[in-house]
Amino acid sequence: MDINMNQEYFPHFSDVRSLVKTLQPNYPVYCVRPKFIQQTAENFISQFAGTVMYAVKCNPHPLVLNALSSGGIKQFDVASQSEIAQIFNTYRTSPHFMHPVKNREAIRIAYFKYGVRYYAVDHLDELEKIVQEIGTDPNVVIVTRVKTPESDSCLYHLAKKFGAEPEEAAKLMQTTEKYGLKAGITFHVGSQCTDPKLYGKALNIVGEVLDYANIEPTCVDVGGGFPAAYPGTKVAPLEKYMLEIKNGLDRINLASSVQILAEPGRALVASGCSLIVQVLLRKSNQLYINDGIFGALSELLDSETVLLSQLIRPDDSVSDELEEFSICGVTCDSTDMIPCNFKLPKDVREGDWIEIDQVGAYSNALSTRFNGFYSKSFACVYDEPMSVCSSKNKNKNKNNFSRQKNKLKQIKEMKEICI
Ligand SMILES: Cc1ncc(COP(=O)(O)O)c(C=O)c1O
Structure with a gap:
């Protein structure tokens, strides 16, 4: 990547919804604010x-x-x-x-x-x-x-x-x-x-x-x-x-x-960048997305950090009812599971997009090319981050991840064994 490239090189959108509507990306996109x-x-x-x-x-x-x-x-x-x-x-x-x-x-x-x-x-x-x-x-x-x-x-x-x-x-x-x-x-x-x-x-x-x-x-x-x-x-x-x-x-x-x-x-x-991912497959209440622990979300594995998420479907025809979903990362590795559940509309389906908030720190910087997956797509957006909207209680289609403590512990133990 040319490190001197300036802002004009990247697409700009008023908000993440218009980004999704326009790009319909089948790759993860970092939304920089x-x-x-x-x-x-x-x-x-x-x-x-x-x-x-x-x-x-x-x-x-x-x-x-x-x-x-x-x-x-x-x-x-x-x-x-x-x-x-x-x-x-x-x-x-x-x-x-x-x-x-x-x-x-x-x-x-x-x-x-x-x-x-x-x-x-x-x-x-x-x-x-x-x-x-x-x-x-x-x-x-x-x-x-x-x-x-x-x-x-x-x-x-x-x-x-x-x-x-x-x-x-x-x-x-x-x-x-x-x-x-x-x-x-x-x-x-x-x-x-x-x-x-x-x-x-x-x-x-x-x-x-x-x-x-x-x-x-x-x-x-x-x-x-x-x-x-x-x-x-x-x-x-x-x-x-x-x-x-x-x-x-x-x-x-x-x-x-x-x-x-x-x-x-x-x-x-941290709060100035979110990530758009796409749902590749739904198996009951388990979602497979196109990024994960080896990509932008590696910090979620080691920490107890929880992040906000919201479903984005361009025609907005999403259910108001929320359910918990476990999230599998994009690689074939068994550790590539997000150790916390997302609460999302119950009719989430293949092709939907999810925005994950507050991934500005140690995300793209730590991303690997494991299994050939690597996103270098960045765009500028100008809406308020979810964390800000949420403190103002604006958006109903948005929820904390709920942390699966046991899963986190298991993954940590597995990592220790591997090392
Ligand atoms: C020498 C040094 N300075 C600053 C930082 C930034 O730390 P933080 O992101 O926690 O503010 C780091 C992070 O590892 C560091 O090693």
Whole structure:
């Protein structure tokens, strides 16, 4: 895909119904709501007292990036050489290379070709690797990632894989300064964090590291983790997260020159994109759809996330009565079953379309080509997302998935056995 393609390249529709009527797609279509994403970015930026970088890995699609850019996002957190190239070629800015483990060529290309100056590390060998590859430019900022405790309030923990223990983090920052480089500090509380206090606790750890290292950092980066308001999830308002961060930073008492950064992914884009799928077959109350766990819906497998759905039939002749349907994904794999039921009109049939809400985060970004299925169809739509309509109680043909806890447990166990 040409990453420079602009918005005009994609079809635009006033709403998802007109998209379905016009395209009648027999392939899954991601419906991006640029205005909604733009407003979400504006809102986040207006509340965060620092620079908001977008975590590109969450959804790197050009429509999403452009909407965020229109909303004021000008800095990006990237994980790989190809994300660096995408951001630099599109926005002529050097992103922050925040993956704590990088290959040597990527480091060289990031520095010499794309002018990247911020690099995350969580181990001395990674710091030395960077110094060996690019030398000791005093404009380079080595951002040490410190471990924060795992919490049940996050859906995905990152601390098992990344982050130096506080004492080790302090030593890394000292070594960074000994090399003549600038030292920054970062953490990631875990994705879909529903407890704002975790940011305050993480900032207390940052304070301890800075005291121990006796260093005034160049930047403090509070990472990502901010939640999306999925149905059934208790999500505190963004203001509470910002207050925790503000109070946490005040406790550390940083110089005014210290840059404050955040790297949200999910919170900026999850609700700004839905997915249209088509029913391929109905067997009693089991529906086979044309996407699934190996495609846009992989997050549903690991998490307890529930999403809103609605049936779309262009002639609108659908029953008012709802029933529960289990959903099978498109591949031949037996794990490709959505671990929650959809409540849909009881006369749902082959050929109907279903819109699934809030799939903007870690959907297309994680999609595989398993069994030869892969959707690259994107369109812009301008109606309100279902999650917004539902909070206003507008649409009756729309329901929460009901979670099949046992099925979820079984699938998790199967996955563990396979691994
Ligand atoms: C370094 C880093 N920053 C930011 C993010 C974005 O996190 P989230 O989507 O939870 O906001 C991630 C996600 O894995 C990450 O690894």
